[in-house]
Amino acid sequence: MTTVLKTEDLRKQFGQLTAVDDVSIEIDDDKITSIIGPNGAGKTTFYNLLTGVLEPTSGSIWLRSGDGDDLADVTDAEPHEVAQAGLSRSYQITNIFEGLTVRENVRVARISHDGSRLDFRSRATGDESVEADVEELLELTGLTDIADTPCDTLSHGEKRTVEIALALAIEPNVFLMDEPTAGMNPTEVTEIVSLIRELDEDLDATFVVTEHNMDVVTDISDRIVVLAEGSILADGAPEDVLTDERVTEAYLGSDSV
Amino acid sequence: MSATDTGGRVSRFGSAVAEGWTRERFGLLGAVALVLIALAPPFQVYLFTDFLVVALFALGFNLLYGYTGLLSFGHGLFYAGGAYGIAIVLRDLGPVIADVVGAGISPLVTFVLGGVVGLVLVVLVAVPVGWLSVRLEEIYFALITLAFGMLGYSLIIQDPAGLTNGTDGVIVLLGTVDLGGFSLRIGGRRIYYAISAVTVVAATYGVWRVVNSPFGTVCKAIRESPDRAAALGIDVGHHRWMTFIVSAAVVGIAGVLRAGLASVASPGLTHWSTSAIAVIATVIGGATYFYGPIVGAFIFLYIRWAISRFPALEAYWELFFGALLIAVVLFFKQGAVGGLLLLRDRLFGDGDGGGGGGALNGGQATAATDDGAESGDDNARADRGDNS
Numbered sequence: 001m002t003t004v005l006k007t008e009d010l011r012k013q014f015g016q017l018t019a020v021d022d023v024s025i026e027i028d029d030d031k032i033t034s035i036i037g038p039n040g041a042g043k044t045t046f047y048n049l050l051t052g053v054l055e056p057t058s059g060s061i062w063l064r065s066g067d068g069d070d071l072a073d074v075t076d077a078e079p080h081e082v083a084q085a086g087l088s089r090s091y092q093i094t095n096i097f098e099g100l101t102v103r104e105n106v107r108v109a110r111i112s113h114d115g116s117r118l119d120f121r122s123r124a125t126g127d128e129s130v131e132a133d134v135e136e137l138l139e140l141t142g143l144t145d146i147a148d149t150p151c152d153t154l155s156h157g158e159k160r161t162v163e164i165a166l167a168l169a170i171e172p173n174v175f176l177m178d179e180p181t182a183g184m185n186p187t188e189v190t191e192i193v194s195l196i197r198e199l200d201e202d203l204d205a206t207f208v209v210t211e212h213n214m215d216v217v218t219d220i221s222d223r224i225v226v227l228a229e230g231s232i233l234a235d236g237a238p239e240d241v242l243t244d245e246r247v248t249e250a251y252l253g254s255d256s257v
Numbered sequence: 258m259s260a261t262d263t264g265g266r267v268s269r270f271g272s273a274v275a276e277g278w279t280r281e282r283f284g285l286l287g288a289v290a291l292v293l294i295a296l297a298p299p300f301q302v303y304l305f306t307d308f309l310v311v312a313l314f315a316l317g318f319n320l321l322y323g324y325t326g327l328l329s330f331g332h333g334l335f336y337a338g339g340a341y342g343i344a345i346v347l348r349d350l351g352p353v354i355a356d357v358v359g360a361g362i363s364p365l366v367t368f369v370l371g372g373v374v375g376l377v378l379v380v381l382v383a384v385p386v387g388w389l390s391v392r393l394e395e396i397y398f399a400l401i402t403l404a405f406g407m408l409g410y411s412l413i414i415q416d417p418a419g420l421t422n423g424t425d426g427v428i429v430l431l432g433t434v435d436l437g438g439f440s441l442r443i444g445g446r447r448i449y450y451a452i453s454a455v456t457v458v459a460a461t462y463g464v465w466r467v468v469n470s471p472f473g474t475v476c477k478a479i480r481e482s483p484d485r486a487a488a489l490g491i492d493v494g495h496h497r498w499m500t501f502i503v504s505a506a507v508v509g510i511a512g513v514l515r516a517g518l519a520s521v522a523s524p525g526l527t528h529w530s531t532s533a534i535a536v537i538a539t540v541i542g543g544a545t546y547f548y549g550p551i552v553g554a555f556i557f558l559y560i561r562w563a564i565s566r567f568p569a570l571e572a573y574w575e576l577f578f579g580a581l582l583i584a585v586v587l588f589f590k591q592g593a594v595g596g597l598l599l600l601r602d603r604l605f606g607d608g609d610g611g612g613g614g615g616a617l618n619g620g621q622a623t624a625a626t627d628d629g630a631e632s633g634d635d636n637a638r639a640d641r642g643d644n645s
Contacts, residue, residue, distance in 0.1 A: 083490035097481035120472035
């Protein structure tokens with residue numbers, strides 16, 4: 001067991017509002033961790049802090065980068081630097097390159113990972129090692145059949161899968177999934193859950209998931225962290241956390257004081 | 258011989274014709290057309306040269322707009338940069354160069370050197386201007402580039418360094434190459450057309466290579482979603498900056514050609530109304546297609562010429578373009594190229610959906626099942642080249 005991601009007293013304030021309130025957490029590589037919480041609990045802000053989109057008010061973020069076990073300080077890193085350091089994300093609201101085909105989407109990610117972004121002399125399709133990696137990833141995520149389809153014509157479920165393929169293409173150490181089943185029908189939910197399990201077994205990446213669908217959460221999580229009003233309310237194994245009184249209270253919104 | 262065999266042969270034949278016509282033969286046809294145009298009456302040669310230069314201007318602009326998603330309203334600055342670069346070299350260094358290389362060949366040497374100086378000047382300007390501009394997006398990017406363009410306009414008019422000759426601009430005299438019996442007037446309509454055609458074709462091929470390279474692929478991703486690109490480890494600001502510089506350089510080449518064609522480098526080149534020509538040509542032609550700006554430039558120049566044939570209408574030619582632009586934006590969001598592809602798909606309906614393949618794609622699609630995945634893949638790639 002190694003720690004792959006760590007925050008220390010991470011805090012984000014928007015004016016008077018404290019969206020993330022001194023959160024300290026360590027994510028281990030041998031578990032799928034779910035971060036749950038009612039709307040407005042600070043999950044998305046927390047993700048945006050981790051990925052460098054927002055700058056923390058105080059506190060620090062540490063990420064295992066490269067192959068070593070050492071943690072690097074990424075508190076002040078830009079989003080692309082965080083991604084290069086080994087943290088990848090998928091978005092709650094699908095965020096893929098809609099105008100490009102599925103294969104081109106994955107190719108962009110592989111070009112980024114390959115470091116050939118500034119190569120304007122060769123053909124984008126010309127690098128055989130990149131193309132082989134693209135094919136492998138399409139196969140892994142089951143997208144081979146629709147590889148040449150423009151993404152704006154895909155179904156919602158397929159777009160969610162492209163979202164995952166993109167995030168995986170940069171070979172992350174940590175993969176933050178923001179509500180992978182958002183807006184999906186039950187069949188698609190089942191498919192995506194089995195894909196996540198499969199990927200977790202096959203790949204080195206450590207999965208961190210936020211999710212509203214409690215069935216999915218109990219199904220895939222080894223550990224659940226509950227955020228409420230910006231701070232950690234409960235943290236532990238699913239059976240302990242979900243029976244915790246404070247958690248049910250937070251979810252039912254009982255603010256009767 | 259069974260029916261399937263015949264079908265197979267017909268489709269293979271269809272595929273061969275299609276392959277040939279989409280690449281080499283169209284290229285050859287284009288080259289023959291370019292040569293034939295040189296034989297047209299002088300004014301038509303001039304008009305076509307004008308079209309080529311504006312096409313390159315719009316093509317360079319579209320690298321930033323259609324491919325990277327940044328609308329610049331100040332690319333006239335780089336158009337003027339190229340023009341003034343060569344104009345000033347011709348004016349101030351012409352005699353010096355003649356002393357060094359001899360009077361006979363010196364006009365050509367000066368022209369080439371002036372072009373290189375124009376290009377270098379544009380890059381030197383684009384580096385800081387781009388660095389500051391790409392910090393902004395959308396309307397703010399359009400406004401800051403507009404401001405830089407107009408800053409260039411007032412600097413050229415005020416002429417603090419005594420180089421640009423204020424509102425009159427710098428006269429461009431290309432001169433005549435004279436090598437014992439063989440003489441060549443560089444500014445001659447047909448000679449200048451030949452120089453422009455070769456330059457524009459070469460530059461267009463260069464831009465095409467750029468948009469189909471890993472660099473260009475990343476540009477398209479940034480256009481689609483900058484924050485997603487950043488989350489994949491792409492330094493979006495830096496990539497936009499680099500694209501800005503490449504785009505400006507292409508426009509600079511067009512500016513160099515413009516100076517020789519107009520025989521003057523004038524301040525109007527960096528006025529916002531000149532920058533707008535690139536925008537209008539690109540929108541009319543279709544920003545999402547590689548050839549969109551070229552088709553748009555063609556429509557722009559030839560319609561303007563057609564209107565000029567009717568003196569009563571000529572005063573209102575801008576009004577006409579206003580109306581055309583409104584029609585395109587409202588009804589043909591993909592521009593003329595998008596409209597043509599749609600029309601072709603309607604007429605030859607091949608169920609291709611993507612609209613990339615073409616009238617001849619019916620044959621290709623059949624052949625793909627016949628010849629295996631390889632050729633199918635090739636088709637798809639060619640389609641994307643057309644489309645993106």
